[in-house]
Amino acid sequence: MRIGLLGTGPWARMVHAPALSGHEKVEFAGVWGRRPDATAELADAHGTRAYEDVDILFADVDAVAIALPPDVQAPLAERAARAGCHLLLDKPLAATVAQGRAVVDAARETGVASVVFLTTRFxxxxxxxxxxxxxxxxxxxARADWLGAVFTTDSPFAASPWRREKGGLWDVGPHALSVLLPVLGDVRHVAAAGHGPGDTSHVILEHVGGASNTLTLSLTAPPEAAGATVELRGAAGVTALPASSAGALAAFGRAVDALLGAARTGKPHACDAGFGLRVTEILAAAHALLQ
Structure with missing residues (x-):
């Protein structure tokens, strides 16, 4: 499979590009970005082509991996799908429900495979x-505390405009939901408990199976308090999400494998664009309550 990369920011440089160039089952066919100099630099670093025209890249590849802000990702993903490209997407899928639905519709109408890269799931x-x-x-x-220190350290993501605007709800919220939804089922009611320090938000979810859970999400935690905890309580007892020895680079490689499998078999992956849309719908409902 020939895969092109859209995006040249920190996540593209740290994860997407090295994972694609090192994957034995794909050809890293090119890079397109919004900054020509950064596009040429990233392409040169991995021995691939820098594209000035994204539609030419779509025509040259079988799939695209996207490392762009959600409001930029969604319309480009829709265009890529309609050009016949399989989609390896980042989270959140889109900045609005309408944008996310347009991506899902395009993927379904064209029959392309899609996978949303949610690190914990891979x-x-x-x-x-x-x-x-x-x-x-x-x-x-259940409870999920997903606390990042992006805005309290020298993180390369601290200058991200969309993270400044959307906060932890939209950045780390998808990770928490990616763990909870497969276990507790879909969400039937969303409540927002209020704001915390900085961008911190507190959300309560009621699931269709009857269980409820609380989410505490932030990118403003002190470095010493940062980390992710998910705890489940029920008839089986108490259990917590384990730590993983695999970093984002290895996880992204597994997401590439998942896309290859979905494209080969035609069977939707559990973390496809449809799942990404459902996550976006829940985030949007919580966001509206926190305004």
Missing amino acids: QPETETWIAEQADRAGWFT
């Missing part, structure tokens, strides 16, 4: 844990 230890808990009945309640 790490072996956490992927196995999620599957095991999803097979158990009787979950009563």
Whole structure:
């Protein structure tokens, strides 16, 4: 599979480009970005082509991997799908529900495969844990604290305009939902408990199976307090999301494998664009309540 990369920011440089260039089953066919100098630099670093015209890249590849802000990703993903390209997407899928639905519609109408890269879902230890808990009945309640220190350190993502605007709800919220939805089922009610320090938000979710959970999401945590905790309580007892030894680079390689499998078999992946849309719908509902 020939894969092109859209985006030249920190995430593209740190994860997408090296994972694509090092993957044995794909050809890293080119890069397109909004900054020509950065596009040429990233392409040169990985021995691939820099594209000035994104539509030419779409015509030259079988799939695209996207590392762009959600409001930029969604319309480009829709165009790529309508050009016949499979989609390896970042989270969140889109900045609005309408944008996300347009991507899903385009993928379904053209039959292209899609995978949304949610790091925790593509790490072996956490992927196995999620599957095991999803097979158990009787979950009563859960909590997820996903606390980043992006705005309190020298993180390369601190200058990201969309993260400044959307905050932890939209940046780390998808990670928490990617763990909870497969285990507790879809969400039937969303409530917002209020604001915390900085961009911190507190959200309460009621799931169709009857369980409820609380989310605390932030990019403003002190470095010493940063980290992710997911705890489930129910008839099976108490269990917590394990740590993973696999970093983002290895996880992205597994996401590439997932896209290859979905494209080959025609079977939708659990983290396809449709799942990304559902996550976007939940985030948008919480966001509206926090305004």
